Amino acid sequence: MNVRGPRSSRRWWWFAVVLAAFALAGMESRPERLGPANPAADAVRTVGQPVQAALSRTGGAVAGAWQFVTQLFDRGRENARLRQQVAQGQAQTEQVAEYQAEVARLRALLGLREAVTRQAVSARVVAKGPSPWFQTLTVNAGRRDRVVPGAAVLGPGGLIGQVFQVSYASCQVLCLTDRLGSVGARVQPERARQVVGVAKGDGGDLLTLVYHNAGPAVQMGDAVVTSGREQGSRFPPGLLVGHVVGIVRRPDESSLTLTLRPAAEPDRAEEVLILLPAPEDAS
Amino acid sequence: MSRGLPAVVLLVLVAALLQSTWVGRIQVVGEWPDLVLVLVILVALQGGHEAGAAAGVAGGLAMGWLTGVGGLAFLLTRGAVGLAAAELRLHWHRENLVVQVVAVLCGTVACELLFAALNPSVIAVPGWAWRVATRALLNVPLVPLVSVVVSRLPLTTESLGA
Numbered sequence: 001m002n003v004r005g006p007r008s009s010r011r012w013w014w015f016a017v018v019l020a021a022f023a024l025a026g027m028e029s030r031p032e033r034l035g036p037a038n039p040a041a042d043a044v045r046t047v048g049q050p051v052q053a054a055l056s057r058t059g060g061a062v063a064g065a066w067q068f069v070t071q072l073f074d075r076g077r078e079n080a081r082l083r084q085q086v087a088q089g090q091a092q093t094e095q096v097a098e099y100q101a102e103v104a105r106l107r108a109l110l111g112l113r114e115a116v117t118r119q120a121v122s123a124r125v126v127a128k129g130p131s132p133w134f135q136t137l138t139v140n141a142g143r144r145d146r147v148v149p150g151a152a153v154l155g156p157g158g159l160i161g162q163v164f165q166v167s168y169a170s171c172q173v174l175c176l177t178d179r180l181g182s183v184g185a186r187v188q189p190e191r192a193r194q195v196v197g198v199a200k201g202d203g204g205d206l207l208t209l210v211y212h213n214a215g216p217a218v219q220m221g222d223a224v225v226t227s228g229r230e231q232g233s234r235f236p237p238g239l240l241v242g243h244v245v246g247i248v249r250r251p252d253e254s255s256l257t258l259t260l261r262p263a264a265e266p267d268r269a270e271e272v273l274i275l276l277p278a279p280e281d282a283s
Numbered sequence: 284m285s286r287g288l289p290a291v292v293l294l295v296l297v298a299a300l301l302q303s304t305w306v307g308r309i310q311v312v313g314e315w316p317d318l319v320l321v322l323v324i325l326v327a328l329q330g331g332h333e334a335g336a337a338a339g340v341a342g343g344l345a346m347g348w349l350t351g352v353g354g355l356a357f358l359l360t361r362g363a364v365g366l367a368a369a370e371l372r373l374h375w376h377r378e379n380l381v382v383q384v385v386a387v388l389c390g391t392v393a394c395e396l397l398f399a400a401l402n403p404s405v406i407a408v409p410g411w412a413w414r415v416a417t418r419a420l421l422n423v424p425l426v427p428l429v430s431v432v433v434s435r436l437p438l439t440t441e442s443l444g445a
Contacts (some may be wrong), residue, residue, distance in 0.1 A: 014336070021340045021358055041348045048300060048349075055304035066309050127303035129350040132314065132414060133398065133405045136351050138303070165351045172351030179404055180352075203408030267310075 036149070037167045045138070045167040052126040053140055119276045120154075121145045125269050126170065133203065135178035137161070139272055142169045147274050150234040152226075154273040158240035158263025159183065159226060163274060171274075175266040176241070179203035185241045187258075188223040192216045196227050199241050199260060207242055207260040220244055224260055234277060287438040291326055291334055292341040294436070298322045299345035314414055316421040317391065319346060321429050323361050324390040325383060327368035330438035339365025356401040364394045378434075383426050391419040 037045060123141035141147050143166055151163040153173045161181055165172040174181050181201035187193060195218055199209045209224065222244045228237030246259030302318045309315055319342040327335025343361035347354025368386055395415040399405045408414070 014333075018336075018340065018362075021344055022355070037351070041351075044345075044348050051300055052304055055300060059305040059308060127300075127349065128307045130299060130302040130307060130317075130319065130346055131350050131353065131357070132418070133402065133408065134350045134352050138349065138351075174352075179408060203405070204410070 036143075037165045037172070041165075042167040046169050049126060049138070049140060049167075049170045052138065053124065056124075056126045120273045121147060121276060122271060122273050124271050128267070135175040135181070135201070135203070135266060137173040137175065137266060137269070137272075138170055139173055139274070140170055141274055142167045142171050144168055145274075146276055147171050148277055151277065152235045152239065152275045154239065154275065155264035155266065155269035155271075157265070158242065159235070160262075160264045160266050160269060160272060162234075173272070175201065176207060177201040177203070177205060177262055177266065183235055183241060184227040185209055185224050186227040187218055187244070188225045189219075192218045192222060195256065195258075199224065205261070206245070207262055209258040209260060211256040211258070212254070213256070218244060218247055218256065218258060220247065224258070234275070236275065287330065287436050288334065288337045290436050291330070291338050291438070294432070295319060295322055295326075295338050295341040296345055299342065299349055303349045311421060312417060314417040314421055316425050317418060318425060318429070320361065320364065320391060320394055321387055321422050321425045322433070323365045324368045324387050325426070325429050325433045326436070326438070327365045328372050328383060328386055329433050329436070330369075331372060332366060332369040334438050335365035335369035336362060337365075339363070353402065356398055359401060360394045360397045363397060364390050367393065380427065380430070383430055384423055387422050387426050388419050391415075391422050395419075
């Protein structure tokens with residue numbers, strides 16, 4: 001019996017297969033290099049997307065039951081947190097009504113047109129990245145829906161991430177919480193509005209934003225939104241990124257590190273909104 | 284090419300699809316098992332180097348495509364683990380469940396260590412070591428089920444060259 005003695009032709013066959021596999025794997029673009037998917041990946045994803053969608057739908061019930069069981073233990077704490085959020089939400093709603101009235105008055109005063117809202121495509125999350133070391137999602141909108149690499153992706157609550165690869169019928173989304181995910185962001189409340197930086201993921205559940213200056217009055221719970229300031233950014237300003245849950249000041253006051261809890265949890269997203277480029281970006 | 288290899292590749296692709304849709308949703312303490320890796324290891328134990336390499340290459344490519352990033356690292360780690368597990372087959376009794384469990388535990392840790400060597404920034408992910416250990420343990424319950432499926436593949440006789 002010969003266990004590992006392949007003949008010469010077989011060896012060449014294997015060499016060709018491995019070489020082809022390396023070529024195909026090497027063609028996989030990195031998230032920092034936005035672009036279309038390589039042709040092989042494009043074909044596989046286009047064929048596989050309906051299967052993934054079907055599996056995802058049927059798997060939803062199983063996953064829902066599993067989540068129910070696992071979350072039973074967290075229900076008490078979650079209820080308390082939700083009650084607190086509702087109370088905060090009610091207070092904020094009253095404030096928002098005030099602001100809306102103020103904005104309407106100012107717009108009328110300045111004669112501004114209604115802000116042009118970007119077109120968006122709604123899509124369903126059909127799969128999540130199979131590896132825990134990359135936080136990516138596959139959603140069922142692609143080139144056919146005019147999705148472009150770099151487009152901002154919103155989930156329930158706020159910004160989830162960015163499209164980094166587009167196939168014909170699907171696209172890959174890099175979540176903000178991935179260790180390669182980042183977005184230009186600033187603190188929303190007026191008192192700390194000058195705190196601008198890059199909110200980065202670390203592969204866990206949280207984001208970090210470092211502000212290289214003496215820290216103004218940032219408070220726990222402050223909202224952080226996209227700044228829309230980076231060169232060539234496809235993120236419009238004002239999208240909710242998350243809330244401040246940790247503040248660390250360097251003793252010499254030279255920098256401020258904020259820990260943010262993302263507004264949208266990629267794991268729980270079933271549907272997302274992909275912002276299409278503004279007309280001036282597309283042209 | 285062995286008769287069972289297309290079946291192995293197909294099975295690995297199905298496993299990768301299941302991994303990205305079902306398995307990834309069934310989380311325990313925030314982690315989930317790696318069905319593809321378990322399959323690669325058990326196929327290699329049952330079928331030898333050719334089957335292990337085929338499963339590893341197919342699994343690595345599928346993981347890379349479904350993730351959209353890290354294709355080469357997935358390919359190298361899964362391929363290497365497939366070949367290493369096939370090597371074990373020569374020394375250990377491959378149908379022994381304990382051997383299979385040990386192979387999956389060691390294979391998972393080895394795979395994650397190799398992956399971290401290729402992507403050092405992974406180690407900075409909060410709780411990396413804990414997550415690797417948890418994943419290795421979560422892979423264990425899959426072993427009996429996957430083993431039954433793999434034992435039905437037409438691999439062993441041909442790969443042994445009988």
